[in-house]
Amino acid sequence: MDFDLMLRVYPFFIEAAGITILLSVLTAFLGLACGALGAAARLSRFAVARFVGAAYVSVFRGTPALIQLFILYFGGPQIGIQLDAFQAGVIGLGINAGAYMTETIRGAIISIDKGQKEAARTLGLSRWQAMHKIILPQAARLMVRPLGVNLNMLIKATALVAAISVVELTYTAQRYIGSTYKPFEMFLLAGILYMIIIYVTGRAVAWLDRRVQIN
């Protein structure tokens, strides 16, 4: 194994890891927004909204994220959507992650005992007040762990955008393989950096989870 080579190129990988992190953060926020909307739709009192929410989840969970990225990036211009690779990566992965997060958020909300909502409504709170003041604060605590799992998957999924040539960690590894012919070292380096990112994120999620538990 060529340690010298790894030491020589790793600063460029660190830089690329920065792009992966940026991509992950943006995707996570977009995913959360889509997930919140999706969950609201899935739990709506309007059948049309419930249908749209369910369709969103089954379409985006039921097809490969890579195909979704290709449709958006390569197919987009055909229907008038012009995005650069980074934008397409964030939007494509964000909408995809949102489908998973929809189910996570919805799952946490419906797992709150229905007596909670009844007690709130009985006091005279409106649907929204009961949701906002009673259900969501409890559901949010239950969401932290499963959203952490979504986040873990989302970080790994950012590797896919190498396929639409976003210069992130995986793409960078491939590029250095082209010039060094050392795929083992290059992919290993990328893998180690992914692991660090995911490990730190996992710890942060575990910390947050401990912090928000009631007593």
Added chain:
Amino acid sequence: MTDHSNFVQVRHAQKSFGTLEVLKDISLTVERGQIVAIIGPSGSGKSTLLRAINDLDPLTRGEVWLDGVQVNKSLPFRQYEKHINEMRQKIGMVFQHFNLFPHMTARENVTMAPKMLKGLSNQQADALANEQLDKVGMLERIDYYPSQLSGGQKQRVAIARALAMEPKLMLFDEATSALDPELVDEVNQVMKKLAEEHMTMIIVTHEMDFAASVCDRVLFMDQGVVVEEGPPEVVFKNPEKDRTRAFLRKHLEGAK
């Protein structure tokens, strides 16, 4: 249309869950300050009737009136929501499983709704929490979370939470059924106190002795109908109907 001496009125209540008819044409009147106990075998529709009164389980047919206002009147969705939220503020409910808000202290459980719906200041809310929790003997635990309280203590906080909205009517759905026997009395004492203050109450209960000691009238329900109703002396001691007798006999045997 409205007779004000009929403080609470349920008129021809009928309720079906799918094809299952749970309430079959039930009518009920409660005068202001009266205490009515509802007894009957499990599955007879007691909870459903109680939950119809504040529209948690909307009736299929029939009307519920409180103090001259129809609770379940038909209105467009938004108007109905506004109306029912106002009505529910006047109807306190206590559940078998307490349904306290676990992420809030006793104080916060009590003050959340008054602050949100009546715009109480923090100071007013604190005074209210003190007053209501004192009334149920829970002042010392004002800053405890529900998980730190016993079942009886939880139920007393739940009663304080309902009282904090200053309801005109209190509904109790087996408030002591989930409690260990030694904790039942502390909750019954609170309910007795409310009775002495002439709170109008409808109490679903399995405790015949308690019902006999506090209520003005007893309803015996079976299979979605009121089989018999009258003063406790009569219904408990000298019931007219065979079904009532059979139920009470079975219940006594069960208690032994």
